[in-house]
Amino acid sequence: MAVQEAKRANRLKSGKLVNKLVNEYWEDLINAKKTGKKVVYTTGLPIGPFMAAQDMAWIHGEGYGARVAARHEEKEPQTFAENRGFNRELCSYARTQMGCAMFAELGVPDDLNPGPIATEIPAPDAIVTCYPGCSTGPQWDWAIERVFGKKIPWFNVVIPYHMGRNGSTYMKGEEFEENVKYVVRQFEDLIKFLEVVSGKPYNWDKFQELMGVTKTVGKLRMEAMDLCKAKPAPASFFDWSIQIAPVNYLTAWPGTIEAMQAVKDEVQERLDNGVSAVPNEKYRIFWEGIMNWNKLGWMADKFASYDATVVAGRYTHMAFWHEPDTIDPEHPLRGIAINHLECQLNLGYPITEERMMTLSKDYSIDGIVFHGARTCRSFSRSHFLLAENLNKKMGIQSTSFEGDMVDDSFYKEELVNTRIEALIESLEAQKSRG
């Protein structure tokens, strides 16, 4: 029987550098209009460098939703969105950002008292959608476009689903090559669109420089995560979730190379000194699903209590510049397209399963936790198949529970406790059988 003791996850300390950058980014964004910058709303993939090259500010819808939730300010915008008629089964990132956008456009109703971050969002000058493997993104951005009176120019980069037709596999095959060309052509059109919005010729030199930064940060992160194949792992999936901003909405932000280098150095130092993410690692877990931002710290400690390290996840390890070597900063569009096309949500089932099996082997995974984010159906669509097939093909045990990204009303804590405990017990039994 697994016994839960009050143990704490040993989180990376270098994450504080990232916090500093995050604060700088939000400060810049909030004051964008005052400093004459155009503001672009984006959802989906990290495409900040496209706008940064033109000295424009950008808001990443999911990043904004996560920040609002991390500061526990999500209830008021979610309530506002629901009062207007948005169903609570809609993507909770979308509901949160829609609520904040409506505060900006319609004003704050008398019966709501939102926090400062939820009311700081500046109105958009343009909207750029770049969403992989999810129909929600473009529909969400279209709803934003309507909130602002159908006056905001909107560019939608269509990221085609990489199903795996006619033998196409990860980064290979006819379908893959067709998709890359298609996305590159759209990026070329996006650049023309941004020239119009910004009113000036595209600054390719700056863009290339930023993509050089992106490549370096991507490599540092992948190398640092790679170090966690060691047993015990020096850092966990929860650390990589906390450190996601420099490869997400902070992509190519000044200081991200130094911040990610510090993270990698700390992981290396831990490895050299035998310091682990969980004090007494007995089990190695794969987190399958999107992160639950308002439960992150609680969850990290929960697994630590069971001597279980969550060492990898599809969210962190199969996206966010996870193929940095494909980026040629001199000619960056193809590399950007590949990273976006081959990310975790955009792959057909057989490709997803193959990538999961590879990661499970590389990270010596004992068990999988399927976090069924109730309002992120893109992520949870293949959970049941993955659970069955990874067990059948690799003998990996799993558990699953429902939760959400930023709406904790979908969370049943006692059920989560029971499910995690059941997984740990089954892993313990498996280990004792040898």
Next chain:
Amino acid sequence: MYQNLASDEILNKLTQIAADPYERAKEWKMETGSKLIGCYIMHFPEELLHAAGALPIVLQVKEEPITTGHAYYPSYFCGPTRSIVDQAAKSELDFLDGFVGGDYCIQAVGGSEVVGNLLPKVNNMFFRLPVGNQAWTQGDIVTGLTELKRDIERFADKEISDEDILNSIRIYNKNRSLIREIYELKSVHPSLLSSSDMLSIIKSSMVIPKEEHNEILESLIPKLQAKKDSIKEEGVRVFLSGSFCGAPKNDILELVEQSGAVVVGDDLFHGYRYISDNIAEDKEPLAAIAAHYIDKNTNVPCPTRCDPKTDWPQYLVDSMRKHKADQLVIVMTQFCEPHMFFYPDIKDAMQEAGIPHLLLEISHELDSIETIKTRLEAFVEMAV
């Protein structure tokens, strides 16, 4: 064959087909030895599959509770996708030779992935239909059609000529035109056909050879024409909207009419949306089909298409006026994200236009029919 039957007898025949939607297709397969292709709702070029000598059928939601499928697809996904997964899990779709999925909704993508896994012997094809309406969208749809045509040709081992496609377009256009004629009749004489009858007409069209369906409709329409003036018209005029992908439940349609309303028009997928517009017969066929996706979305806007040049709420206001409808009943499939994103805009548009509307969010399991009945009765009574 149908010419000697009365309109009610023909409608009964269509109701039987709709009630057991795959039976005629299975017979057709036995008779012809040709391939049957399931189209995973909601956007797919049936004409291309037909041109290859196959019979495309639109996979249908079954009203029975989901059981085996629970092991493969989470309960918080929409009923239409879960129902099709359930049918595949119960080996009820083993008769298919292939199926075509699409990327317009992530729940349909996921459902296709599961069905592909459950039916490994069935050829799993995919239609890439880019969203939006930018200068290049129509050309990109042609590319998606070309890719699908290539995959169908490989699967069917048959080259599809432009003449083949054009021939199929003509047959499908005829079907759409005939059903639109019935819609025109029903708008003026709403009691001529119940909304369940209309559903049977559309649903049967989706699952049997269009040539046969055309023949049935050509027999039915003159009989309806002859009957129309003898029908007594009464009731609150209601327009039905929504219910993407899956057919609205017959129980709900019957309740609308039992509440004292008559349905004068709709934009249901199993309704006017399916047949709203023809494909041009005087253009290069793939370009014509691509243009059709843009045009039909202008005529009856679809929230999955993300085309900011369209205005679904205004379309509904205009349709209500065109059909002299008094009230709008919105049937929203539970967990249908594209519909959920649009409801606030529809609500605002209806309030501004002074049109009463009722939102019914319908779960696949239909937890409480009595609640829906009470709400519908109270709503319709408002207009009496």
